[in-house]
Each structure stands twice: as C-alpha cells, then as structure tokens.
Amino acid sequence: MKYKHALFLNPYIENTATSVMGLFPPTGLEYVASSAKGLVDKLTLLDLRYETELCDSGKLIDFIRSQIDILCVSVGWDRQFEKICELLNLLPENVPLIVGGYKATVEVEELFRACPRIDIIVRGEGEETIKEILKGTSRENILGISYKGSQGIVHNANRPLPDVDIIGSPDRSLRRNKYYMRINGIAMAALTFDSVLSARGCPYNCKFCTFNLNPLGQKRDYAARSVESVVTEIGQISANTILFSDDNFFTDIKRSEEICDLIIARKIKKRFIAQARIEIAKYPRLLDKMVKAGFKMLFMGIESPHDHILVELNKGFNSAEIRRCFEVLKKYPIYYHGYFIYGNIGETEKEMLYIAKFAREISLDSITFQKLRIEKFSPLRKVAENTPGYHVTARGELYSDTFSHASLKKIGRQIKFSFYTPLQILKIVKKFLVVKFFTFNEIAIFIVAGPSLLKSVIFREMKKKRFGNSLKRIFVNNT
Numbered sequence: 001m002k003y004k005h006a007l008f009l010n011p012y013i014e015n016t017a018t019s020v021m022g023l024f025p026p027t028g029l030e031y032v033a034s035s036a037k038g039l040v041d042k043l044t045l046l047d048l049r050y051e052t053e054l055c056d057s058g059k060l061i062d063f064i065r066s067q068i069d070i071l072c073v074s075v076g077w078d079r080q081f082e083k084i085c086e087l088l089n090l091l092p093e094n095v096p097l098i099v100g101g102y103k104a105t106v107e108v109e110e111l112f113r114a115c116p117r118i119d120i121i122v123r124g125e126g127e128e129t130i131k132e133i134l135k136g137t138s139r140e141n142i143l144g145i146s147y148k149g150s151q152g153i154v155h156n157a158n159r160p161l162p163d164v165d166i167i168g169s170p171d172r173s174l175r176r177n178k179y180y181m182r183i184n185g186i187a188m189a190a191l192t193f194d195s196v197l198s199a200r201g202c203p204y205n206c207k208f209c210t211f212n213l214n215p216l217g218q219k220r221d222y223a224a225r226s227v228e229s230v231v232t233e234i235g236q237i238s239a240n241t242i243l244f245s246d247d248n249f250f251t252d253i254k255r256s257e258e259i260c261d262l263i264i265a266r267k268i269k270k271r272f273i274a275q276a277r278i279e280i281a282k283y284p285r286l287l288d289k290m291v292k293a294g295f296k297m298l299f300m301g302i303e304s305p306h307d308h309i310l311v312e313l314n315k316g317f318n319s320a321e322i323r324r325c326f327e328v329l330k331k332y333p334i335y336y337h338g339y340f341i342y343g344n345i346g347e348t349e350k351e352m353l354y355i356a357k358f359a360r361e362i363s364l365d366s367i368t369f370q371k372l373r374i375e376k377f378s379p380l381r382k383v384a385e386n387t388p389g390y391h392v393t394a395r396g397e398l399y400s401d402t403f404s405h406a407s408l409k410k411i412g413r414q415i416k417f418s419f420y421t422p423l424q425i426l427k428i429v430k431k432f433l434v435v436k437f438f439t440f441n442e443i444a445i446f447i448v449a450g451p452s453l454l455k456s457v458i459f460r461e462m463k464k465k466r467f468g469n470s471l472k473r474i475f476v477n478n479t
C-alpha cells in the first residue's frame, strides 16, 4: 500500500452547545472514506464537531504529525471558510493534503490561493477519484482533480459519474461518535440522528443553485437508488431520526410511495425528515403513506412570497400555487420548515419584511432565510451587474446602494423577530406534539432542560445586543 494511515477530516467546529449544525454526519466525507477502505492500512474518520481534544489545532497537528501519512479534508460549506483555510495552512508540510466537497469544487482557484498547503482538490463526487489518489496514480492521469503544476493550476477533465447503485452506502462503523441532540451542553443521547442519501441530482434549475453550471463541477441528472437498497440501509441504522439528504426526496412520486410502502411493510419505526418541493401537495395518497411511514418534518424551499422574485429565481411556481399547496399540506400532521431568500434584485424593504407574515399566512411552522448569494456561475450575476445600484462582492454577497450588508442584516433580524413571536414558539411546541415528533421520555428530558435552554437563548440574543445592555445588566444581576 502506498499510504499507511489516511485521515478523513470534517474540519467544522461548532461552538454552540445547542446546534442543529451538529446533528447530521458529514455525508459526503463518509461516502469518500468508505470507498477508500482496503486501499490504506488504516483509516481514521474525524468529525471535529464531536472531538473534544482534537478540535484543538495544536493537538490535531501533533496527531497528524505522529500518525498520518495522507490527509483528506471536506470543505462543503461557505461557513467558517477563513478559519478552515487557516487550519489547513498550519498542517504538516510532509503529509499530502487532499481537499474535496461542494465549496472546494465551486471555488477551486480561490481555495488554492487561500490555502497554498493544498496538494490536490477533488472536484465533484469523490468516491472513485480518491481510490486513484490512494493507489498512487500520477496526478496527470487522474480525472476530476485540480492541482498546482509548474505553470499554474491544472484542471484535469471531469470524471464520468458512476451509476448510483454501484456506490456503496457509508460505512457507519468508521464513526467515532453518535450524532445526537445537545441542548445547552446537555447531551440528549436518546435523540439520535443519521442521514440517508436515496438519490443524487435534481431535475429543476433554480438560478441560485448552480452546481450544474460549473464547468468543473458536473452535477448529475436526477439518479435514484433502488427502493430495496434504500430501505435495507434504513433498516440497518440504529439512530431513531433519519434525514433524507436528497435535494428533493419526492422527485419521483411513485418511487417515494414505494419507499413508504416498504418501510411500513417492514415495520421500521423511525422519524423521517426530508427536503421537498411544494408540489408534493398534489399527491394526497403519497402524503397519507408518508404519515404512516413516519415522515414528521419537511424542509421546503419556498424562497419568496413575491411572483417577480420567484420568476427571477426560476423557482417554477408562483405565490398562488404556494398558498394552494399549503391549504392541502396543513391538513397533514407534518412539521413544515420553510427556506426563504431575501435581499433579491429589485426587492423592496416592505417585500422583504412580508416574508414573516406570508410564512404565517401559509401556516409554516418555522422558517430560515438567507440573503441572496450569487455563486460563481450563477446566471443571476449578469442580472445583478446589469441592474444599476447592485453590486456583488468577491464572496458572492449581493448588496445595493439602497441595501448595504448592515441594513440587510437588520432587515433579517426584523423578519426573525416578527415571525418568532412568543405565540409562534408556543405553536411550534404544539406542532411537535401534534406530529408526535418526540416520545414521552424525550418530552420529559426537554422539560428538565427547558429553563437552561431558555437561558442560553436569551444570552445568545443578548450577545447580539438584541435586548440592549440594560436588560443584560438586569438579567446578569438576577442570576
């Protein structure tokens, strides 16, 4: 074997003791690590979110220096980008550093610039590419990688994508930790999480979601695994809550029904969470089966209440359709979380603030909203550049002469506080009970953890100066 001990590293560190960001395993990294089995003597998978010692960079570097001879890191998100680059640049020079992931693929050149330590960036799906790297194939002959050559960065041709059914499921025995909920530092070890990727790709073309437009990226057309393989994988999972990581689990309605049927037939008792589009409301038989199979929560990309923005984003539905769909969806005992994008080109402040009201009108249980980001290959870049007064930063953040970053942030906070009123929080609690998301024992743990959770939320908001310094003094004096 060329390498003795490979480290597969998820470099994200979550500071908060209550974090949804820590609930799910790093799916892409696990797929790649699993496909590397048998090609190195030893393989270690580290998720820094759960490593109490090795999340210290000094200790991590010592560990790498003493034990590791090839390092494979996943850079999948925009968040913590600078911090991760800093860490990568500190890593021992003599250990080859391979990086892959969504963010690394979208910004190959930027990443090489920010992290001169990186030897190879694996673009797009990495299962096959990592095998060749570990076997020691020379760089010029490995499809789907970029590396620094003598004349600058070399981008080898894209790698043809393998059939989804030949990609093995992640080997969960590689994990050093379980994924569970933590509330204010208290481990809710009974609430365990996992994710299953039942299909790759998406047939829609929303303009802010641009992986398929990246000449170095290569997003697949929708490709689904067999129903049998998906349900067998679910049956082997010990966690009680499973997220389907597909872009949209319900792209093929017939297949989604078959998965529900098989879950019911095999008497698998789990809670399922999935990402969905609103069109699912048109299929009541599927919705009935989903409820029976244990689907408790759907993450739905709504994006905007305004038709001109939905058209601009090429979302494929309008606000009247959103309302019609939610008239149906709200009859089912399912928790609905909506994603919105604000700060779009041409959007007024009044329109942005309407998100909170709209979300309540259509009966969404909770929402998250993000400022529009214009990724490198987004067709929205041209629109922004051609619209007087709009600007895009090097990091893809959109702002305008009317709405600076600061004012957009302020509007974001207004949307948040106008949606998350105390009444809405109560409604959320009620909805969790209605959909029977938690068991009786889990609810009991929440009741015990409740006061400390509330305190941590208040502190977090105070930190953001939400309540001002005076309230902070009062609260601190009384505790």
Ligand code: B12
Binding pocket: 021, 024, 025, 026, 027, 028, 029, 031, 032, 072, 073, 074, 075, 076, 077, 078, 079, 098, 099, 100, 101, 102, 103, 122, 124, 125, 126, 127, 130, 195, 197, 201, 208, 209, 210, 244, 245, 246, 247, 275, 299, 339, 368, 369, 370
């Ligand atoms: C499931 C999912 C989630 C889950 C998280 C699940 C998890 N396991 O952590 C949930 C619902 C919680 C979520 C939340 C969010 N998400 Co999300 N999510 C996804 C989604 C749909 C699938 C991710 C996935 O599992 N893919 C499948 C795996 C197999 O693919 P992969 O991770 O890319 O890995 C492959 C390659 O990249 C490569 N690879 C990866 N790592 C490595 C490492 C090495 C060494 C090598 C060689 C190769 C390699 O090989 C892997 C296997 O082929 C993606 C879209 C997509 N299709 O990727 C969006 C996506 C990643 N999410 C996105 C966003 C914006 C968010 C949110 C910020 C949304 C919000 N408004 O709150 C949050 C933030 C969460 C966070 N952690 O910061 C964006 C990311 C954009 C960006 N540049 O940051 C995406 C791309 C969607 C989009 N088009 O906008 N998300």
Ligand code: SF4
Binding pocket: 202, 203, 204, 205, 206, 209, 247, 248, 277, 301
């Ligand atoms: S439906 Fe979702 S995953 Fe598909 S293109 Fe639109 S935003 Fe992207």
